[in-house]
Amino acid sequence: MALCAAGRPLQNTRNALGRFFKQSSAFSSNTSNPQEEEIRQKLRQFSGGSIDLQKQESGIAVMTVNNPALMNAFSGSMMIELEERVSELETWTEGKGLIVKGSAGTFCSGSDLNAVRATSKPEDGMKMCMFMQKTLTRLLRLPLISVALVEGKALGGGAELTTACDFRLMTSDAVIQFVHKHMGLVPGWGGAARLVQIVGSQNALQLLAGAKKVDPQLGRQIGLVDEVLSLSLASENSLMEAEKWLSQFTKGSAPVIRAVKKVVVSGRELPLEEALRTEKDIFGTVWGGPANLEALARKTKHK
Template identity: 65%
Template sequence: MELKQEMARSLLKTSSLSVRTKLLHQTGLSLYNTSHGFHEEEVKKKLEQFPGGSIDLQKEDSGIGILTLNNPSKMNAFSGVMILQLLEKVIELENWTEGKGLIVHGAKNTFSSGSDLNAVKALGTPEDGMTLCMFMQNTLTRFMRLPLISVALVQGRALGGGAEFTTACDFRLMTPESEIRFVHKEMGIIPSWGGATRLVEIIGSRQALKVLSGALKLDSKKALNIGMVDEVLQSSDETECLEEAQEWLKQFIKGPPEVIRALKKSVSSGKELCFEDALQNERDLLGTVWGGPANKEAIARRRKFDT
């Protein structure tokens, strides 16, 4: 009996995730806290002072969510309230167990022009800039780690913070006349929502330096050539391109949610963790689906075809 208990304890020990791995997939985790001088509630009170627009979320029965940046009078720029709502929607998506995919787009056929300048002007001190940076890095890192396959649908223009948001998605699609441009240098700043770090991962350090230091206008052809986007859609019509994006995404989310979500988590681990921790996490994720309903059904189907 004691031997069995010891074996069980040993198995539990070897199966336990590393601290880093646990942090990667812990719902609600923030990169920054009070030890970094980040006080989330204080930041929220400041952001509440800048209303306008909304972040809208529609969850389809297909398992695809549609996240809409909705502030068309300002090219869907992020107001303070929209920044707060984005975090609320990310938390909602973290708890959407039936979700498999997500499309992010802007209202009225444009993506986003970044931050609302009224808020930027009012939050003008270096301390304000740092706290806003930490808030958005927290939010977009949680967004990036969602167990959903995400797609940024870029219609019109994605500028500044809008361009940064596209890099937090797994894939990017553009309409023929759209553009992505990191205009931060022209504003006398650098990307601060994690956009530079993620851009290096997407297109490499040399190309990222060119794009950022040149504030290059990436039209759909150029963005496709450097690997910034995965495909250029046929239509520029707001409704039609959204339908195209949904059809494009559906090819990657066929199957039960638990399998798609485990796949996304395993890729996130491979991207963010050291090799050994990523392997351990892949093993533990396998334990959530091996012998599960989808696995048993697939085996039964295969046996039927083989007989």
């Protein structure tokens, strides 16, 4: 088996990984088109709220959906800010983990109805749909291990946002609900496809067709929720608990943690033969690297 030289990954390996994780398919972070620019201009007209991002020295970032007057609903400008924050995280090479949360003790109630009404024409709705699909796909593909911290309610598009993270944590009083049917809709931000991957088609059909409220118990039962925080805590304490929970997966070298996420993404999204080739290439970026050499010196595997 041909291996990369210690500490010097091959340039073509870097290029191959870059093509998959940054420039692949319709979800490239570097491509744009007139339709996207058109929907951006329209979304900017509906301002309010913000998407706040705090990158910490621990390598864990916290992204907050902040529009408490509307239960953290996404205004048009917030949709654009979400795309900008994802772009920022894509270039954060020191990053290992991400917590997505809402402000003021609730997660997110989906779209601001003012923006929805303004894009009620089918062609505008489709453009907004594709814009958010692209952004949330890039969020899930980030080489960071991501957690949705669900406090209060995650409704509609907010429920879809939870599925764009690797894991979901809930406080004991939280609820996730795909309320789209009540609005005469189905998920459009990729939430249905991701939900089927997470809980299976039977459970997904029940949640979508029944608009069922998912409390922590049901969430654990069907595999939508990975952990329930033991108490209904103040927001700051909930965040501390989420950081503690996530840290079990983000301890260690950033290149290694990021490589782990990349091989999982390729295994999930690519045909087997292509996923195997990608895994080999990613392996080549860490073999002989600082973390690998340090572990060999400690003989960690045999302890």
